[in-house]
Amino acid sequence: xxxxxxxxxxxxxxxxxxxxxxxxxxxxxxxxxxxxxxxxxxxxxxxxxxxxxxxxxxxxxxxxxxxxxxxxxxxxxxxxxxxxxxxxxxxxxxxxxxxxxxxxxxxxxxxxxxxxxxxxxxxxxxxxxxxxxxxxxxxxxxxxxxxxxxxxxxxxxxxxxxxxxxxxxxxxxxxxxxxxxxxxxxxxxxxxxxxxxxxxxxxxxxxxxxxxxxxxxxxxxxxxxxxxxxxxxxxxxxxxxxxxxxxxxxxxxxxxxxxxxxxxxxxxxxxxxxxxxxxxxxxxxxxxxxxxxxxxxxxxxxxxxxxxxxxxxxxxxxxxxxxxxxxxxxxxxxxxxxxxxxxxxxxxxxxxxxxxxxxxxxxxxxxxxxxxxxxxxxxxxxxxxxxxxxxxxxxxxxxxxxxxxxxxxxxxxxxxxxxxxxxxxxxxxxxxxxxxxxxxxxxxxxxxxxxxxxxxxxxxxxxxxxxx
Numbered sequence: 001x002x003x004x005x006x007x008x009x010x011x012x013x014x015x016x017x018x019x020x021x022x023x024x025x026x027x028x029x030x031x032x033x034x035x036x037x038x039x040x041x042x043x044x045x046x047x048x049x050x051x052x053x054x055x056x057x058x059x060x061x062x063x064x065x066x067x068x069x070x071x072x073x074x075x076x077x078x079x080x081x082x083x084x085x086x087x088x089x090x091x092x093x094x095x096x097x098x099x100x101x102x103x104x105x106x107x108x109x110x111x112x113x114x115x116x117x118x119x120x121x122x123x124x125x126x127x128x129x130x131x132x133x134x135x136x137x138x139x140x141x142x143x144x145x146x147x148x149x150x151x152x153x154x155x156x157x158x159x160x161x162x163x164x165x166x167x168x169x170x171x172x173x174x175x176x177x178x179x180x181x182x183x184x185x186x187x188x189x190x191x192x193x194x195x196x197x198x199x200x201x202x203x204x205x206x207x208x209x210x211x212x213x214x215x216x217x218x219x220x221x222x223x224x225x226x227x228x229x230x231x232x233x234x235x236x237x238x239x240x241x242x243x244x245x246x247x248x249x250x251x252x253x254x255x256x257x258x259x260x261x262x263x264x265x266x267x268x269x270x271x272x273x274x275x276x277x278x279x280x281x282x283x284x285x286x287x288x289x290x291x292x293x294x295x296x297x298x299x300x301x302x303x304x305x306x307x308x309x310x311x312x313x314x315x316x317x318x319x320x321x322x323x324x325x326x327x328x329x330x331x332x333x334x335x336x337x338x339x340x341x342x343x344x345x346x347x348x349x350x351x352x353x354x355x356x357x358x359x360x361x362x363x364x365x366x367x368x369x370x371x372x373x374x375x376x377x378x379x380x381x382x383x384x385x386x387x388x389x390x391x392x393x394x395x396x397x398x399x400x401x402x403x404x405x406x407x408x409x410x411x412x413x414x415x416x417x418x419x420x421x422x423x424x425x426x427x428x429x430x431x432x433x434x435x436x437x438x439x440x441x442x443x444x445x446x447x448x449x450x451x452x453x454x455x456x457x458x459x460x461x462x463x464x465x466x467x468x
Contacts, residue, residue, distance in 0.1 A: 069144065095129055121160050128169050129155035137221050139207050140179045140260070143186055145224055147172050180207045183249070191227040202226060203245050208256050209265070212240035216258075216265055221263055229265060284382035284415045292422035295371040298364050299429040306436045309361065327357035327440070328447055335451045346455050350448040357444060363436045365430060372426035379419020386415065407443065 110422060132151040134139055151172060154165050161169075184204045189197050190212055202212045210217040210226055216233060217226040232238055237256040244255045258264045312326035323329035323336070332351040338346050 093135075124161055124166060124169065125155050125157070128161075131169065131173055131176075135176060135341045137261075138176060139204060139210055139219050140176060141224060141225055142188055142202070142210070142219065143179075144175070144203065147175075148224075175368070176207075182206065189225060191225055193228045193230045205255065205257065208261055211241045211245055214245060216241060218262055218266060233265070249258065258270055260415065272303050282385075282415070284378055284385065285418050288378050288382075288415065288418045288422050291371050291378070292426065293374050295368055295375075295422070295426040295429070298368050298371075299426070299433060300365055302368070303429075305363075305374050306361065306433060306440065310440055311438065313440060317443075317447070327361070327444055330357065331448060331451075337457075343452065347452050350451060354444050354448055356443070358441055361440050362434075365434055365437060366424060372423050372430055375423040375426065376416075376419040379416040379423075382415020382419070383413070386413070394440060 045122055058462070128151050132148060132155055135148060135151065149237055150165075154169060182204075183206070185201055186204070187199055188202050190200050190202065200212050202210055204210050204219065210219065212228070215238065216229050218229055222229055233256065240254055240256050244253055247253050309326060312324065313328045316324055316326055316328040316332070318333055323332040331350060331353045332451055334349050335346070338349045343347070354359075
């Protein structure tokens with residue numbers, strides 16, 4: 001009610017202000033009497049305007065009251081929904097607490113009833129991890145690559161394993177033992193020595209070796225693939241592999257088996273051949289082998305010369321009256337040419353002839369002896385240089401990696417070995433040639449002594465005849 005009275009007061013005030021405004025306009029702007037409305041007309045206009053204003057005001061008040069009622073209803077509905085939500089929340093909280101207490105009780109009951117079952121499952125997971133590591137290194141995994149993920153998941157899973165998981169673990173252990181005693185042929189991808197992948201037949205001999213097309217294969221556990229060894233075993237083993245691969249199943253034939261499951265075959269790759277060992281000796285090794293080759297050539301030349309000369313000398317011994325072009329024949333020639341001289345002069349002539357023949361028989365033998373002496377000394381020099389390089393590597397990089405010292409040690413040992421390998425046969429060859437040369441010189445001395453004895457007997461007989 002107060003609101004309505006206040007509203008009417010404001011409306012009357014506004015009408016009064018408008019009325020004063022119209023009077024001012026009439027005062028400021030005088031118009032002709034015929035154009036101005038009468039007071040009754042003005043009063044009627046004011047009444048009509050006031051009536052329209054009141055109607056608009058009432059309409060707005062009714063609309064406001066309607067919206068106020070709607071807002072109040074919405075507020076009441078919101079309070080009701082809030083109260084209902086609070087009741088539901090309290091109920092659910094009570095249910096949650098009750099479920100949590102039940103869950104705690106059930107967990108304690110489960111733990112009590114499990115007893116040592118948790119330890120048993122822990123052993124199962126540990127066994128699965130051990131079996132997974134074993135099968136990952138096994139050659140059988142090439143044929144059955146799908147068995148590893150399940151074992152890995154079982155070994156790393158924190159949940160209790162199911163009966164299916166335990167049966168799978170048992171099955172894979174049994175299959176590994178069974179396949180270890182089989183010889184199986186199957187198709188799989190093989191990495192060739194050139195690095196190309198090719199599907200080809202592979203023969204697996206238990207868990208030890210795998211061969212394909214007469215070549216031994218190496219198993220790579222990380223990739224689960226087979227790779228052809230870049231360096232195969234000796235030919236006799238490769239031949240056995242080829243024969244074994246083509247022989248029908250059921251026959252017993254020999255085969256070169258690597259019981260270390262490929263470890264020995266892998267070492268073949270790292271084992272240097274004799275050509276690589278030769279190059280590990282360095283420039284000193286080249287010099288030693290050059291000396292050995294030179295000594296062999298000299299020995300062959302001396303052996304041929306002394307052999308031919310010895311054959312000629314032995315032939316000449318049976319023909320003393322027919323001197324030939326050989327050392328003994330030249331001595332016979334000197335004897336025949338100096339036979340008329342006295343014994344002393346003849347002896348000097350024969351000694352001179354032997355001295356002339358001796359250098360040819362002993363030619364190049366001292367050089368071979370020197371080469372036999374120099375070879376081991378060069379080997380010792382290579383040893384010293386190799387040890388110096390080794391100690392330099394130790395000073396720079398320490399002793400953590402033995403491979404850094406292997407080059408110096410290899411040079412030290414290989415040069416020593418090369419020096420001895422070259423020196424020993426050269427020394428033996430020199431002694432044989434020296435003995436042969438001395439034997440020929442001794443034959444010349446014997447024949448010269450025989451000629452001197454013959455000449456002395458002839459002179460004695462001639463002197464006796466003259467005295468008679």
